[in-house]
Amino acid sequence: MDHSFTPESFLKITTRLDPRKHKMGRSKNEYVRFHAQNIEKLQAKDFKISEVMTSKTAHGNIKHIDSSASHAIFAVRKANQNIKFTYKVKPANREKIVRQVIELLGSREPKAILRLDISKFYESIPVEKIATMILDDYRINYETKNVLLSLYEGKNNSEYSSLHRGLSLSSTMSEMFMESTDKKISIIDGVYYYARFVDDIIVFCTGKPEKLIKEIKRVLPEELKLNAKKTAIVNVKFDEKNKLAMYSSRDFFEYLGYKFSISTSGNTVSVDVGIAEEKKKKIKTRLILSAKQFIKNGDKKLFFDRVKFLTGNHRIKGSYGRNKLFSGIHFNYRAMEGKTGSSQSLQELDSFLTTLLFKRNSMLSHSLRLQLNKKELIALSQYSFKEGFQNKRVNNLSEKRISEIKKAWKNVA
Secondary structure, eight states: OOSSOHHHHHHHHHOOOOHHTTTTOOHHHHHHHHHHHHHHHSSSSSSOOOOOEEETTEEEEEEOOOOOOOHHHHHHHHHHHHHHHHTTOOOOOOOHHHHHHHHHHHHOOEEEEEEEEEEHHHSSSHHHHHHHHHOHHHHHHHHHHHHHHHHEEEEEEEOOOOOOOTTTHHHHHHHEEEEHHHHHHHHHHHHHHEEETEEEEEESSSOOOOHHHHHHHEEEEEEEHHOOOGEEEEEEEEOTTTTTEEEESSEEEEEETTEEEEETTTEEEEEEEEEOHHHHHHHHHHHHHHHHHHHOOOOHHHHHHHHHHHHSSOOTOOOGGGOOOOETTTSGGGGGTTTTHHHHHHHHHHHHHHHHHHHHTTTHHHHHHHOOOHHHHHHHHEEEHHHHHHOOOOOOOOOHHHHHHHHGTTTOO
16 A cells, blocks of 8 residues: 555545545546645644644543544544554444344353443543654654654653544554453453444453452553443343343343343344434434424525435435445444344334424424424424334435535534
8 A cells, every 4th residue: 555645645545535525626637736736734844733623522521623624634544544544443344243133142051241431542642652653663653653743742752642532543542552451351261252443342251240340450551541431231041941030230231332132032132223212312402402403594485404304214425326325214323133022112203203393392392383384394203213114215305405414513522
């Protein structure tokens, strides 16, 4: 792979959405000239990425580079590609982990399942340790190192800021830092499955789980701590007739946005998968906020688009062709296909939407009905989470429109 910062290498990391977003022109030659101008800025002696912006969200501050600073956006993108390739960084695949969890839950062996969470994950990772390793590596070129220093080096050139949550380069560096820890935990005695998705950890093990948690705490780097409030232990046992004998204090557990339940019938162990309670609550909250925004601004088209967005799916910005990616009710919860829990979760959300529109003793519903006629209410009620999931309905919404849609619930968990 070409690690150099050249117009040609930048052209290879240009997505189909970039030319319009960054006003690059209409032809390949214009794209090359655009990148050549950006590279001139990167080669300047006083080059510094100062366009890192902070957006407040319900889950903390997210960093992003101002859209007007195209030279910085492409520089960080290229630096991240170089570092990922050099260190063979492959972030965990959420859907793969979920499939493995379902398979393990379906076995009849007694087991303990640990759900762990690392507190303030990005903020706690010592940037200096990873940065020093990269800066001392002869395989990493000067331009990549310069981008790294520009993003994370402190004002005194002897200190480093914390990882910028939201930037792809931060994700890569966090995976580099956790690589050895992941290996250590996976070989702890009694552990037969271990997976981590960013700061969310799941462990399938035998033996005493409390003892294992102490061992995991010992193995974790001193900078990282487990969140005691999010630690959960689930014990799964079967009696001599293969019937479920104990399954913690509840008959389900949640991980990566899913709700997992198991049951037995004869020698068969069934695993059911639905949407996690917290995720359902978030969707319901977004429906309520969308309704409140409509009552406030009277924009019917935007309200319809918000309901359509929540009940359906959409293409993720910048993903086209072979790299086309989607998000939404189906693509975020693909593991529910063919599971009873999916019908229950989706029906619950559909019922909530119906209640929101037609409930008699609700002030919010009453306010909606004052602004919407019967035909419009019926049209809104036709939007369905179940239909959006089963038919993989993809809405043709522009990036600008999606941004407008999301404003209704911005900064709300």
